[in-house]
Amino acid sequence: MMKIYPIIAAIGLLITVVSVLKKSPFFNFLGLLTLIYGLLKSVGLVTAPFPAQVMTMYMAMSVFSLFIYFSIQESTFEALLEPVRAVLADDNKLILRVLIVFIALPLFAGYLTFDKVKPNYEPPVSARIVHPEPVSSIEFRGKPITIIGLENPLRKDAANMAGNLEAGKKIYYQNCFYCHGDDLDGRGHLALGFNPVPPPFRGTDTIAQLPESFVFWRIAKGWRGLPAGSTPWNSAMPSFEDFLTEDEIWKVTLFIYEATGNKPRS
Amino acid sequence: MADVSPSKSLIKGVIKLTLFLGVGFAVLFILNRVLSAPTEDGYRFFPVIGSRVWVWIIAQLHLNFAAFVLGVPIFAVSMEFMSWRRNDERLDRIAYDFTKLFTLAYTLTAAVGTILLISLPVLYPKFIDHLMKILGPTWWVYVLVMYVETLVCYYYFYSWRQMKGSKKGTHVAIGGLLNIMGITMLLITSSWVGYMTTPNPHGVSETGELINRWQAIKSYMWIPLSLHRLFANVVFGAGIAAAYAAYRFITAETDEQRAYYDWMGYTSAMISIGFSLILPGIGYLLGVEIYSFNEQMGIQLMGGFFAWLWVMQAILIGAILMFVNYYLWISLNKMPGGERYFKYVKYLFIVNLLGYAVWLTPHSIALSLEEARRMGAYHPVLGSLGVMASKNTAVVVSYMATFLSFTIFKISNKEPIVSWAKLGHTIRAAVIVLSTAAAIAIGIYSYMVTSAVRVKVLSPIQFGIFFLSIIILFVLDTMMYKGAIVIGEPRWGKMPERSQYALIGITVTFTWLMAMMGYMRSGGRQFWHVYGIVKDTSPDAYLPTHGYAAVVSSIVTVIFFALIGLLFWSIMKLEKVADKGGAQT
Numbered sequence: 001m002m003k004i005y006p007i008i009a010a011i012g013l014l015i016t017v018v019s020v021l022k023k024s025p026f027f028n029f030l031g032l033l034t035l036i037y038g039l040l041k042s043v044g045l046v047t048a049p050f051p052a053q054v055m056t057m058y059m060a061m062s063v064f065s066l067f068i069y070f071s072i073q074e075s076t077f078e079a080l081l082e083p084v085r086a087v088l089a090d091d092n093k094l095i096l097r098v099l100i101v102f103i104a105l106p107l108f109a110g111y112l113t114f115d116k117v118k119p120n121y122e123p124p125v126s127a128r129i130v131h132p133e134p135v136s137s138i139e140f141r142g143k144p145i146t147i148i149g150l151e152n153p154l155r156k157d158a159a160n161m162a163g164n165l166e167a168g169k170k171i172y173y174q175n176c177f178y179c180h181g182d183d184l185d186g187r188g189h190l191a192l193g194f195n196p197v198p199p200p201f202r203g204t205d206t207i208a209q210l211p212e213s214f215v216f217w218r219i220a221k222g223w224r225g226l227p228a229g230s231t232p233w234n235s236a237m238p239s240f241e242d243f244l245t246e247d248e249i250w251k252v253t254l255f256i257y258e259a260t261g262n263k264p265r266s
Numbered sequence: 267m268a269d270v271s272p273s274k275s276l277i278k279g280v281i282k283l284t285l286f287l288g289v290g291f292a293v294l295f296i297l298n299r300v301l302s303a304p305t306e307d308g309y310r311f312f313p314v315i316g317s318r319v320w321v322w323i324i325a326q327l328h329l330n331f332a333a334f335v336l337g338v339p340i341f342a343v344s345m346e347f348m349s350w351r352r353n354d355e356r357l358d359r360i361a362y363d364f365t366k367l368f369t370l371a372y373t374l375t376a377a378v379g380t381i382l383l384i385s386l387p388v389l390y391p392k393f394i395d396h397l398m399k400i401l402g403p404t405w406w407v408y409v410l411v412m413y414v415e416t417l418v419c420y421y422y423f424y425s426w427r428q429m430k431g432s433k434k435g436t437h438v439a440i441g442g443l444l445n446i447m448g449i450t451m452l453l454i455t456s457s458w459v460g461y462m463t464t465p466n467p468h469g470v471s472e473t474g475e476l477i478n479r480w481q482a483i484k485s486y487m488w489i490p491l492s493l494h495r496l497f498a499n500v501v502f503g504a505g506i507a508a509a510y511a512a513y514r515f516i517t518a519e520t521d522e523q524r525a526y527y528d529w530m531g532y533t534s535a536m537i538s539i540g541f542s543l544i545l546p547g548i549g550y551l552l553g554v555e556i557y558s559f560n561e562q563m564g565i566q567l568m569g570g571f572f573a574w575l576w577v578m579q580a581i582l583i584g585a586i587l588m589f590v591n592y593y594l595w596i597s598l599n600k601m602p603g604g605e606r607y608f609k610y611v612k613y614l615f616i617v618n619l620l621g622y623a624v625w626l627t628p629h630s631i632a633l634s635l636e637e638a639r640r641m642g643a644y645h646p647v648l649g650s651l652g653v654m655a656s657k658n659t660a661v662v663v664s665y666m667a668t669f670l671s672f673t674i675f676k677i678s679n680k681e682p683i684v685s686w687a688k689l690g691h692t693i694r695a696a697v698i699v700l701s702t703a704a705a706i707a708i709g710i711y712s713y714m715v716t717s718a719v720r721v722k723v724l725s726p727i728q729f730g731i732f733f734l735s736i737i738i739l740f741v742l743d744t745m746m747y748k749g750a751i752v753i754g755e756p757r758w759g760k761m762p763e764r765s766q767y768a769l770i771g772i773t774v775t776f777t778w779l780m781a782m783m784g785y786m787r788s789g790g791r792q793f794w795h796v797y798g799i800v801k802d803t804s805p806d807a808y809l810p811t812h813g814y815a816a817v818v819s820s821i822v823t824v825i826f827f828a829l830i831g832l833l834f835w836s837i838m839k840l841e842k843v844a845d846k847g848g849a850q851t
Binding site: 047062071077148 | 560566588591596599615622628633637639640642646647665714762764808837
C-alpha cells in the first residue's frame with residue numbers, strides 16, 4: 001500500500017510540469033497538492049508514517065497557502081477560476097456538469113458517510129501530553145517532599161560521583177532496562193507491549209527538557225501520581241517508591257543523564 | 267458628531283460615564299436584593315450557560331473593546347504628531363478617522379464593562395469581596411482614571427477642528443495625556459489579573475490576608491503582562507482600523523474614497539504587523555516570569571495540557587503572516603515598476619510555506635493506537651521539528667521573509683541614483699543570506715546544547731540577529747533610496763477586492779487568537795480564583811476541553827465583530843447625516 005504514494009507524488013509532479021507548460025494554474029494547483037500529498041505519505045516508506053492528524057494539518061495549510069499564491073496576480077487568479085466557472089456555466093460542459101453534480105459529488109458524499117458510520121473497532125484517537133505538569137509536592141513513603149525547585153543532592157557529592165553513577169547503572173539494569181532499553185533508547189524487551197511505548201532517554205526531547213525533580217517525581221510515583229490535568233494519559237510506569245529508596249532514585253536519575261550525555265534543565 | 271463644542275463634549279462624557287456606573291451600581295443593588303442569597307461558598311449561578319461561560323464571554327468582549335480603545339489612540343496620536351511636524355493633511359485625516367473610531371467604541375466598551383461590573387459581584391460575591399479586600403483602592407483609582415480618560419478622549423476628539431493650526435501642538439499633547447491615562451488603566455487592570463494568576467507571597471499570605479498592598483499589586487506577571495497587552499493592543503487596534511479601511515474600500519463609491527481607504531488599510535496593517543514583531547520577545551519575558559512564580563504552572567502552560575494551544579497559535583500566526591505577505595505581494599500590482607519584483611515572490615512564498623509547516627508541527631500529537639505503535643514515543647521527523655529549536659528558527663526565517671516582502675513593496679517603484687547602488691544591493695543580499703544562515707545554524711546547534719543554553723542564550727541571539735538585520739536593511743535602504751528616481755506614485759485604490767479580505771482575515775484571526783490565548787492565561791490558574799490562595803469551589807472548577815474553549819472563543823469573536831460591524835455602520839450613517847447637513851465629520 002505504501003508503495004503507491006511515490007507513484008501519486010510522481011503523478012502530481014507530472015501534472016505540475018504539464019500544467020506549467022500549458023499555462024494552466026488550475027491544474028498546477030491540483031498537481032502541486034497531489035505532489036505534496038504523495039511526498040508526505042511517502043515518508044512512511046523510510047520511517048514511521050505521519051499521523052493522520054498531522055497530514056490533515058499539512059494538507060489544509062497547503063491548500064490555504066497555494067490558494068493564496070495563485071491569487072496574487074489577476075490573470076493567474078482568473079485562469080485558476082476559469083475551469084470551475086466553465087464547468088458551472090458553459091453550455092458545452094453540460095455533460096461534465098451533470099457527471100460532477102449528479103454522479104461524482106453524491107458518490108463522494110456517500111463515501112464520506114460510509115466512512116463515518118462503518119463499524120470501527122479501533123479505540124478512539126487520543127491526544128497525548130508529552131510533559132504532564134508536575135505536582136508541587138509529594139509524599140514519599142510518608143515523607144513530604146517539595147518537588148518544585150528540588151535538586152539532585154548527589155550532584156554536590158563530587159567525591160562519590162563515580163560510585164553513585166555505578167550504583168545508578170546497576171539500579172537501571174535491575175529495574176528500568178526491560179522497558180527503557182539496553183541503550184536507554186526506549187526499545188526494551190517489553191517496550192512494544194505498551195501504548196504509548198516507553199520514552200527514550202536519548203535525544204533532546206525527553207529528559208533533556210526536564211529538571212531532575214521532574215524525573216524523580218515520575219520514577220517515584222509512576223502512572224498513579226499523574227495529575228488530573230494530564231488525563232487521558234496512558235502510562236504503565238510503576239511507582240518505584242514501592243521498590244527503591246529516595247537515594248536509589250537519585251542515583252538512577254544521575255545515571256540516565258550521564259549515560260545519554262544529557263544535562264537536566266535548570 | 268464633530269459639531270459638538272469641546273466643553274459640551276465634556277459634559278456629555280461625564281453624563282454618559284456616570285449613567286453607566288449609576289445603572290451598574292443600581293442594578294447590582296437591586297439584584298442583590300431580589301436574587302436568592304449566594305451558596306455557602308459564595309456563588310450564584312447564571313441560567314442555562316452557567317456563570318463561568320457568561321463571565322468568560324463578557325470579560326473577553328470587554329477586553330477586546332478595551333484593547334481597541336487603548337491601542338488605537340497610541341498610533342492615532344503618533345499620526346497626528348507626524349501630520350503636525352510634516353504639515354501633512356492626509357496624516358491628519360487618518361489620525362482623525364482613527365480617533366473617530368475609538369471615541370465611538372468607548373460607549374460600547376463602557377456598556378460591556380457595565381455588564382461585567384454587574385456580573386462579577388452578583389455571580390462571584392465571595393471572590394470579589396476578597397479582591398476588594400486586597401486590591402480595593404486600585405478599583406477607586408481605576409474609576410477616577412476612567413473619568414479623566416473619558417473626558418480627555420471626548421475633548422481630544424471634539425476639539426479637533428478648533429485646535430487646528432497654531433494650537434495643534436497642544437492638541438497633540440492632549441492626545442499624549444489620553445495615552446498616559448490609557449496606559450494607567452491598563453496597568454491597574456493587569457495588576458488584578460496578575461494578582462489572580464501569580465500572587466506575590468510578600469503581598470498576601472497563604473490564607474488570603476493582606477500583608478502589603480503594593481507587593482500584592484506587584485505580582486510576578488504584572489509588568490510583562492502589561493507590556494504584552496500594551497503592544498498587543500496596538501497590533502489589535504491597528505488591525506481593527508485596517509479591517510475598517512478594508513470595509514470602507516469594498517463599499518466605497520468613488521475612486522477618491524478607494525484611494526484613501528486603500529492607503530489607510532495599508533498604513534494600519536503595516537503598523538499592526540510592525541508592532542507584532544515585538545510580541546514574541548515580550549511573551550517570552552512573560553513566560554519566564556510565570557516559570558519563576560511556579561514551575562508547575564509554566565510546564566502546564568508550555569508543555570502540558572495547554573501545549574496544543576501553542577500549535578493553534580502557530581496555525582493562526584502562520585495564517586496571519588501568509589495574509590500579510592499576500593497583501594504585500596498583491597500590492598506590487600499597484601506599484602509602477604512592481605512587476606520587476608514578482609520573480610522574487612515565489613521564493614518568498616516557498617520560505618514562508620516551509621516556515622509555516624515547521625512552526626505548526628505539533629510535539630504532542632493526537633494518535634490512534636495503530637499510529638502510536640508504529641511511531642513509538644516520538645516521531646523521528648516530527649519529534650525533531652516540533653520543538654523550540656526548529657520552531658524559533660522557522661519563526662525568525664518567516665519574519666525575515668515577511669520583512670523582505672515589505673522591502674520589495676517599498677522600493678519597487680524607485681530606482682536608486684547613488685553611485686554605490688550596486689554595492690548596496692550586494693550588501694543587502696549578503697545581510698539576508700548571512701543572517702538567515704546564522705539563524706538556521708544556531709537553530710541546528712540548539713539541538714546540541716542544554717535547554718538552559720537554548721532558552722537563555724541561543725534563542726535571544728536568533729531574535730537579536732533578526733532585529734539587527736532588519737535595522738541594517740532599513741538603514742541601508744534609507745541611504746540607498748535617498749533622492750531616488752520615482753518611476754511612478756503608487757496607484758492607491760487600484761487593488762482587487764480580495765486583497766481587502768486579507769486585511770479582514772488578519773484582524774479576525776488575531777481576535778480569535780486573543781480569545782484563545784486569554785483562555786489559556788486564565789486556565790493556567792486551574793481550580794483557583796487566586797492561584798494557591800482562593801480556591802474555586804464552584805461546579806465550574808475544572809478545565810474545559812480545548813474544543814469547548816474554541817467554541818466559546820469563536821462565539822466571542824462573532825459577537826465582537828457583529829458589534830464592530832454595528833460601529834462601522836454607525837460611523838457611515840453619521841457621516842451620511844453630516845454630509846446631508848453640510849457638516850464635515
